[in-house]
Amino acid sequence: AQSVSQHNHHVILSEAASLELGCNYSYGGTVNLFWYVQYPGQHLQLLLKYFSGDPLVKGIKGFEAEFIKSKFSFNLRKPSVQWSDTAEYFCAVNDGYGGSQGNLIFGKGTKLSVKP
């Protein structure tokens, strides 16, 4: 079965610091990869996605992620975080072939706290 690992449970940064959140998945075939964000009191929102093509994908609010197939990784990055980035971030994967079913497997999430 597929699984997703997020390395950090809670990350605390000061504003303007750079961010990198780790995500590794177990499935060896074609995959679709996602990062979702959940701001306090709000629903899960799609931050960015990778289906195919350029392994460096850019999302909303200055976030980007790089798909490294050989490392089974899809790490999320942002060069300079803001207080408003305080949220919980979830990495998710689905099977690129059966992915049309959209059954996402999520990691446990990383809580990001940004100090003003």
Added chain:
Amino acid sequence: DTGVSQDPRHKITKRGQNVTFRCDPISEHNRLYWYRQTLGQGPEFLTYFQNEAQLEKSRLLSDRFSAERPKGSFSTLEIQRTEQGDSAMYLCASGGLGTGHPGELFFGEGSRLTVL
């Protein structure tokens, strides 16, 4: 607001009672998903529908759980004889046709269940 809506947002019940949650997906989407999220965990897949057909159920979905989508539009998730372990956030998502990619899901704000 044309997003995914869920009702009720919060339900408190006593052990042994039945509860029902409703989800109204984004109207153009043909797929509807139910997930469960507990504290400190990412969302876990429960079941999904394509139109009115329930195509997949997770092993997490015990016999006490039943989901329906009778006309291919809204869906209900019923939990019979609730147990304290059922306390969680129940998330609904829609996707499939009408999205940029069939693997992309749009989530509602969730229905939080507390079983006393």
